Amino acid sequence: MRRILSVCVLVLGTLATPLLADENVTTFTLDNGMDVLVLEDHRAPVAVQMVWYRAGAADEPPGHSGIAHFLEHLLFKGTDTLAPGEFSKTVAANGGTDNAFTSWDYTAYYQRVAADRLELMMRMESDRMRNLRLSEEDIVTERQVILEERNQRTDSDPGALFGEQRRAAQYMNHPYGIPVIGWRHEMEQLSMEDAMAFYERFYAPNNAILIVAGDVEPEEVRTLAETYYGPLAPTEGLAPRVRPQEPPQLSERRLTYSDPRVSQPYVTRSYLAPVRRAGAQEEAAALTLLANLLGGSSTTSVLARKLQFEEQTAIYTGAFYDGTSLDPMSFGLVIVPQEGVPLAEAEAALDRALAEFIEEGVDPEQFARLKAQIRASEIYARDDVQAAARRYGMALTTGLTVDDVQAWPEVLMAVTEQDVIDAAKAVFDKRRAVTGWLMREETAQAEEVTQ
Amino acid sequence: MMMRMIRSALAAATLLALPALPALAAVEIQEVKSEGGFTAWLVEEHTIPFVALELRFKGGANLDPEGKRGAINLMTGLLEEGAGDLDARGFAEAREALAASYDFDVYDDTLTISAQFLTENRAEAVALLRKALVETRFDQDAIDRVRAQVVSIIQSDEKDPNAIAARTFDALAFGDHPYATPRDGTLESIAALTREDMFEARDRVIAKDRVYVGAVGDITPEQLSELMDALLSDLPETGAPPVPDAEYALEGGVTVVPFPSPQSVVIFGHEGIKRDDEDFFAAYVMNQILGAGGFSSRLMEEVREKRGLTYGISTFLVPMDHAETVQGQVASSNETVAEAIEVIRAEWRRMAEEGVTEEELRDAKTYLTGAYPLRFDGNGTIANIIVGMQTQGLPIDYIATRNDKVEAVTREDVARVAKRLLDADALHFVVVGQPEGLETTN
Structure with missing residues (x-):
């Protein structure tokens, strides 16, 4: 049967497809600590830019569940040079698509565009790494959106609610027991201060990985990355990611x-x-x-x-x-x-x-x-x-x-x-x-x- | 407020300054005709040693025999459950040993087969697929096992607000046409299906007179020609005749289906436009601006970005083989769903009365023409596109002309088609949940 039962959605796919040995991978690190990885595939004139932050729901301060994911939504609001919503509109006006996703261990943003639009994407993505500007109105409206998202994905689905409860029982001490979307009562309280504190600490070049894949040349990516991401200031004193670990489960x-x-x-x-x-x-x-x-x-x-x-x-x-x-x-x-x-x-x-x-x-x-x-x-x-x-x-x-x-x-x-x-x-x-x-x-x- | 205005003005200038979009990737489609009389469209791509093969059989689940709703769906689920000398497990083991994949799916209008196999064992992989199509066993134990899975799906759908909304809309809209009922069938209809029904269902759909073939990858025209003859020559010459067109029977209004949930799920729509209508492209561009364009669409802006009433809203043109609709979906809290519906109606009306601005049209065209070449980025994806072009009756050079058709759409075209197509009073909203301030209209 092709159509699988709905219970399958509770867990993600199993066979982590391995990577090919002969793929074209280039890596380097910018002076400010940002890691860059280039994956070449010249079959179609397409490029994908991804920026991955080493910060996810398991890195949230206790009591503020959902802030990593809420911030992911807020990154589509404005900066000094981009009006709210303009990021995605500009990607679309260039024929591209963009989105983002948050997990316990990471938050990632990506755009898929014609390869000759890479520079514009880098200009905008580097801008919102350090220059996000939020208004109280952004917070209030977008908080409604994430509550609707929770309604849709979790509260309307008994299997999802059950999964949330089971996960909370699996981890007695580790924050993997907290849902990425957040507990509703904590989501309702998420504030501008919560968002900006998480942002300023974790959204920094020395906590990010740039991945560019597709019809691109590594040297060209290096030049663009140095131009746009190179000048960004790192977060000083970023501590290693040590989360509360599980005690012996007896x-x-x-x-x-x-x-x-x-x-x-x-x-x-x-x-x-x-x-x-x-x-x-x-x-x-x-x-x-x-x-x-x-x-x-x-x-x-x-x-x-x-x-x-x-x-x-x-x-x-x-x-x-x-x-x-x-x-x-x-x-x-x-x-x-x-x-x-x-x-x-x-x-x-x-x-x-x-x-x-x-x-x-x-x-x-x-x-x-x-x-x-x-x-x-x-x-x-x-x-x-x-x-x-x-x-x-x-x-x-x-x-x-x-x-x-x-x-x-x-x-x-x-x-x-x-x-x-x-x-x-x-x-x-x-x-x-x-x-x-x-x-x-x-x-x-x-x-x-x-x- | 002032700051924002200035930023927007700057942004517009940035957009205008962008260079022209790149040319399309070189997707060269060849038409391949076999000795056995089959036709395929092929894109040769020899850099990775595998082939993506897409087969389409027109008719799909619409061709269920009278009183046997669900037969073709169940049959499709059984194609990989035993063939020739292999039982279900034997078949799966043989496929796994070849590291090939075959996906069998059925929709209202079409039965689809997506296959991928390695160059090193292509002949064996094709021979195994042929077995599934012409030597299907339909063992009784396999029928019972897969039927139990379908029963579980039907029962799940009965408690799934999205499925309830879609099923309710279809039942209200399409009278006694197959489109009115789920292709899974009902618990009663599938309980009655026999092994003989499975053979009949297969032969109604999987026949030579309705097959379309697309292939992309490491294969030459000669090899593809031989492949088609090996794979398809033993199929029946003809299948069942097509069903008649459906009469759209739904008037504007609201239908509430009570469901215990904090959020209401809504499907809405009315009659649509045919794929071969001369205003189809104008409608396509219009729909992009109205509700298909993600964060760039008016409905997303009004319902989500400005008011926070939903996590997502989208609209679709649905040109099926025997009916056409324009539909949308949204989910919103029970307390706010009535407001969301009001906003949707208002946007529907605004589009019908005012059309779009020059700027919206330009942005939508830039997106649609720019995004089109980005679709052609993998063997499986391209095979899917080129077989879809055939089933829709598009010419083989369509890819090269498609963006020109989008570019040719004017504001007047959009205004004309919006006025003709969109009718806020004809919109019917099926609301599944416990909505506040909404009741079923008559």
């Missing part, structure tokens, strides 16, 4: 959530999991392959085979892991039961399938097919330079280096079947897990009766 956590808008109940489980580290990506690579073996295909994966084809307890199963993150993240599993299968039974079936997998070991044929796909993905990846730019941006804002990014395909290919089983044994520890049941209101009552 106690399994379990959540139920019921909502009249739920049509399809399901069970999720997430385990605290290690991530890619500079020079040490092996464990994350094994977990990446583990997620693919367990849940990467709706037909051939271990969970699909056992639970959808053989036992027929599930209509959908999945496994999710993305190891590109500054601090430990999670390894996720989901099972959507067949009509009539209670959630307790679905959860037991999931646990049984995991135990059997560790007991039986990796199917060598499945492992070989997965390696063939990883190899091929290096070829397919060359068709999309913007996606490659995005992977570099995510890696470089989460503590990895260009070398780590380029080594990733080899590290994935070097993973053995035993590595995968060892990684599974290490990660599947219920003391570090959150198990969640999403229920219809009537299911909730029925489950209570049976317990």
